Amino acid sequence: MTKLKWGMIGGGEGSQIGPAHRLGALADGRFELAAGALDHRPEVGREYAQRLGVAADRAYGDWKEMLQGERDREDRVDLVTVATPNSTHFEISKAFLEAGFNVLCEKPMTVTVEEGEELVRISEKTGKICAVNYCYSAYPMVRQARAMVANGDIGKVRLVVTAFSHGHHGDATDADNPRVRWRYDPAMAGVSGQFADCGIHALHMASFICNDEVETLSADFASCIASRELEDDAMVNFRMSRGTVGRLWTSSVAIGRQHGFEIQVFGETGGLRWFSEQPNQLIYTPVGGRTQIIEKGEGGLYDEATRLSRVAIAHPEGFPMAVANIYCDLADAIQGQARDSLPVAADGVRSMAAVHYSVDSAKQGGAWVDARPPMFR
Ligand code: NAI
Numbered sequence: 420m421t422k423l424k425w426g427m428i429g430g431g432e433g434s435q436i437g438p439a440h441r442l443g444a445l446a447d448g449r450f451e452l453a454a455g456a457l458d459h460r461p462e463v464g465r466e467y468a469q470r471l472g473v474a475a476d477r478a479y480g481d482w483k484e485m486l487q488g489e490r491d492r493e494d495r496v497d498l499v500t501v502a503t504p505n506s507t508h509f510e511i512s513k514a515f516l517e518a519g520f521n522v523l524c525e526k527p528m529t530v531t532v533e534e535g536e537e538l539v540r541i542s543e544k545t546g547k548i549c550a551v552n553y554c555y556s557a558y559p560m561v562r563q564a565r566a567m568v569a570n571g572d573i574g575k576v577r578l579v580v581t582a583f584s585h586g587h588h589g590d591a592t593d594a595d596n597p598r599v600r601w602r603y604d605p606a607m608a609g610v611s612g613q614f615a616d617c618g619i620h621a622l623h624m625a626s627f628i629c630n631d632e633v634e635t636l637s638a639d640f641a642s643c644i645a646s647r648e649l650e651d652d653a654m655v656n657f658r659m660s661r662g663t664v665g666r667l668w669t670s671s672v673a674i675g676r677q678h679g680f681e682i683q684v685f686g687e688t689g690g691l692r693w694f695s696e697q698p699n700q701l702i703y704t705p706v707g708g709r710t711q712i713i714e715k716g717e718g719g720l721y722d723e724a725t726r727l728s729r730v731a732i733a734h735p736e737g738f739p740m741a742v743a744n745i746y747c748d749l750a751d752a753i754q755g756q757a758r759d760s761l762p763v764a765a766d767g768v769r770s771m772a773a774v775h776y777s778v779d780s781a782k783q784g785g786a787w788v789d790a791r792p793p794m795f796r
Contacts, residue, residue, distance in 0.1 A: 420448075420449075422448065422449060422450060422451040423449055423450045423451075423497040423498060423750055423753060423754075424450070424451060424453040424454070424494060424495070424496045424497050424498075425444050425450040425451060425452055425453060425454075425496060425497065425498050425499075425500070426452075426453060426454035426455055426477075426485065426489065426496035426498070426499045426500070426520075427440060427441075427452065427454075427455045427456075427457060427499070427500045427502065428455070428456050428457070428482045428485065428499060428500065428501050428502065428503055428511055429456075429457065429458075429501065429502040429503030429504075429507075429525075430457060430500070430502035430503075431457040431458035431459075431463065431464055431467055432457075432458070432463070432467045434502070436502050436525060437457070437502055438739070439554075439738060439739045439742045440500055440502055440742060441471070442739035442742070442743070443554075443739050443740070443741075443742030443743035443744075443745065443746050444500070444742075444743070444746045446729075446739070446740065446743040446746070447729075447743060447746070447747060447750075449746070449747070449750040450497075450498070450746060450750065452471055452472060452473055453473065453474075453477060453494070453496055454468075454473060454477040454478075454479065454485060454488070454489055454496050455468040455471070455473050455477070455478060455479065455485070456468075456479040456480065456481050456482045456484065456485040459503075461480030461481055462480070464478070464479070464480060464481075465478045465479065465480055466478075476488070477489075482503075482511050482514070483514075485499075486514055486515065486518060489520070490518050490519075495520070496520065497520075497521060497753055498520070498521045498522070498523060498548075498749060498753060499515045499520045499521070499522050499523070500522075500523045500524075500525075501515075501522060501523070501524045501525060502525050503525075505525075505527055505530060505608075505609070505615075506530055506607075506609075508524050508525065508527070508528055508529055508530075509528075509529045509530065509534040509537075509538065512524045512528070512538055512549060513537065513538060513541060516538070516541045516542055516545055516547050516549055517541060517545065519545060519547060520547060521547050521548040521549075521550075521749070521753055522547070522548065522549050522550070523548075523550045523551075523552060523745070523746075523749060524538075524549065524550070524551055524552070524767065525551075525552050526551055526552055526553060526619060526620070526767070526770070527615050527619060527767070527770060527771060527774070528551045528764065528767030528768065528770070528771065529767065529768070529771055530609045530771075531771065531775070532768065532771050532772050532775050532792050532793070534771075535764070535767055535768030535770075535771040535772070535792065536768055536792055536793070536794045538764045538767065538768070539764045539765055539767075539768055539794065540794075542763070542764045548749065548752055548753065548761075548763065549763060549764040549767075550745070550748075550749055550752075550761050550762060550763055550764075551762045551763065551764065551766055551767040551770075552742070552745060552762070553620060553623045553624075553627070553745075553762040553766060554738070554741045554742045554744075554745050555620055555624060555680060555695060555741060556623065556624055556627045556760070556762060557727065557741045557742070557744035557745045557748070557760070558693075558695075558698045558741045558744070559699075559715045559716075559720075559724040559725075559727045559728045559736075559744070560693055560698060560699060560700065560701040560713070560715050560724060561624070561627070561628065561693060561698075562721070562723040562724045562727060562744075562760065563701055563713060563715075563720055563721055563723065563724035564628050564682075564684065564691050564693055564701055565627060565628045565630065565723065565760070566721035566722075566723045566724065567691065567703070567721070568628055568629060568630065568684060568686070568691075569630055570721070572688075572689060572703075573684065573685075573686030573687070573688055573689035573690060573691060573703075573705075574686040574687030574688035574689065574706075575661075575686060575687045576629050576631075576661075576663045576684055576685070576686045577663065577664065577685050577686060577687060578663065578664045578665075578666075578684075578685040579625045579628070579629060579659075579663055579664070579665050579666075579682065579683070579684050579685070580665075580666045580667075580682070580683045580685075581621040581622075581624060581625055581665075581666070581667050581668075581680075581681065581682040581683070582621065582667070582668040582669065582679060582680070582681055583617040583618060583620055583621040583669045583679060583680040584617075584668055584669055584670035584671075584673040584676050584679040585617070585670070585671060585673060585676050585677060585678060585679045586670075586671070586672060586673045586674035586675055586676050586677075586679075587671060588602070588644075588651060588671035588672060589643075589644075589671065589672035589673065589674040590674075591644050594644050594646055594647065595646075602616060602649075602671075603642070603644075603647035603648060603649040603651060604648065604649070605648055605649060608649055609774075610649075610774065610775060610778045611640075611649060611650065611774045611775075611777070611778055612647065612649030612650050612651055612671075613649075613650055613651050613652065613653060613669050613670060613671045614638075614640070614650060614653045614655070614669055614774055614777055615774045616671075617669050617671070617680075618653055618655065618667060618669035618774075619770040619773065619774060620680065621667050621669060621680065621682065622655070622657075622667060622770060622773050623762065623766055623769075623770060624680075624682050625657075625659075625665055625667070625682065626659070626766070626769070627760075627762070627766075628682065628684055628691075629659060629661075629663055629684065631659040631660055631661050631663060632659060632660050632769065632791070632795070633657045633658070633659055633665065633769065633773060633790045633791075634657075634658055634659060634660050634789070634790055634791060635657065635658045635787050635788065635789055635790055636655055636656065636657040636658075636773060636776060636777060636780060636787070636788060636790040637655070637656045637657075637780050637785045637786065637787045637788070638653060638654070638655045638656075638777035638778070638780040638781040638785065639653065639654045639655075639781060639785050640652070640653045640777070640778070640781035641653070643670075643672045644672065650781070651670065651671045651672050652669070652670040652671070652672055652673075653667075653668070653669050653670070653777065653781075654666075654667070654668050655667040655669075655773075655777055657773075657790060677696065678695050678696055679695075679696075680694070680695035680696075681693065681694040681695065687706075688705065688706045689703065689704060689705040689706055689708075690703070690704045691703055698715075698736075698737070698741070699714060699715040699716075699733075699735065699736065700712050700713065700714060700715070701713040714732055714733065715728050715732065715736065716728045716730070716731055716732030716733070716734070717732050723760065726747075727744045727747065729743075745761070745762075748760055748761040749761065765795070768792045768794070768795075769790075769791070769792060769795070771792070772790060772791060772792035773790050776788045776789065776790050777790075
């Protein structure tokens with residue numbers, strides 16, 4: 420099997436998300452790391468890329484050099500991952516899509532709704548994939564939940580309740596630490612702090628499992644640590660297009676919660692529950708029946724879950740393997756097999772719209788507002 424060629428921008432040594440991409444992309448032997456501009460310091464990036472096995476002429480100092488170097492090569496990369504800080508995603512993704520590359524962009528895809536809509540249009544026009552790394556949606560048991568909802572196993576969905584709440588920024592004495600402070604500084608983070616950082620994973624997950632879109636929302640934002648300009652806690656109520664009621668809580672001051680990402684989906688004939696800290700289990704309760712634990716790797720799962728399970732039942736698979744599943748879907752899509760489970764630019768712009776309109780709603784005391792980007796109204 421010929422391996423797809425993969426290039427990476429950002430995700431340099433010591434970065435948070437870079438290792439998960441490398442473990443994920445290389446896990447199944449479908450991609451090889453062929454090019455990279457890995458660091459904001461050109462020499463550091465070049466040196467690290469070569470240490471990872473990238474040829475010297477494809478270990479670039481910055482993304483513009485990489486675009487120049489790759490665009491006319493016969494063996495140009497099939498996919499470019501953008502794992503840089505948020506404010507750079509749009510410019511880099513746009514340039515590579517327009518030059519005919521497939522892109523996997525980290526979340527949040529853009530900073531504004533307009534930029535997000537532009538990436539949707541460019542992806543449609545060029546026919547190139549613009550995927551977004553909503554990697555939690557790629558855990559096998561999240562795929563199982565989605566398939567169960569699609570197959571009517573819990574009946575019509577009434578209610579979805581989700582939280583992505585941790586306590587890692589809950590120490591007021593640490594609020595001025597530069598690694599923490601920028602996340603709540605509008606000049607660095609944009610219009611939203613915690614909701615744009617973690618809440619959008621939960622909102623995307625609600626849409627993903629229910630296979631439905633958020634239409635309206637009402638938000639309450641709070642800065643529990645008063646020196647913060649942006650919210651460190653948010654409660655967002657929403658409604659989906661088929662009437663499903665949604666509740667979302669996201670927080671970074673919930674001391675004692677570690678990762679704290681969970682979702683419950685309640686239908687007319689049953690309920691489902693998944694928690695990111697126990698990702699191999701999906702809890703299912705049929706109406707009037709006993710609660711069951713459905714395990715990754717067991718018999719009788721839907722294909723969508725089975726095809727993404729690498730090791731046998733009860734052996735743990737974690738976060739990098741969820742990222743690996745995004746790369747599996749990408750490899751299939753690049754090789755011509757459509758994968759509607761792959762989060763794409765339309766999902767990215769829906770998140771950006773939800774962030775911006777939540778800010779508007781919160782400023783209006785929680786007024787209900789249209790949550791959809793203008794292009795999808
Ligand atoms: P980080 O600050 O730990 O690392 C950023 C890396 O990008 C560094 O290696 C830096 O040198 C490099 N870099 C910065 N500007 C660059 C440029 N112009 N060209 C090339 N390299 C550049 O950041 P982290 O936490 O890894 O986040 C990166 C992105 O990944 C963010 O957008 C973040 O929201 C997202 N992320 C997504 C997660 C997920 O669950 N999908 C989890 C963590 C982060």
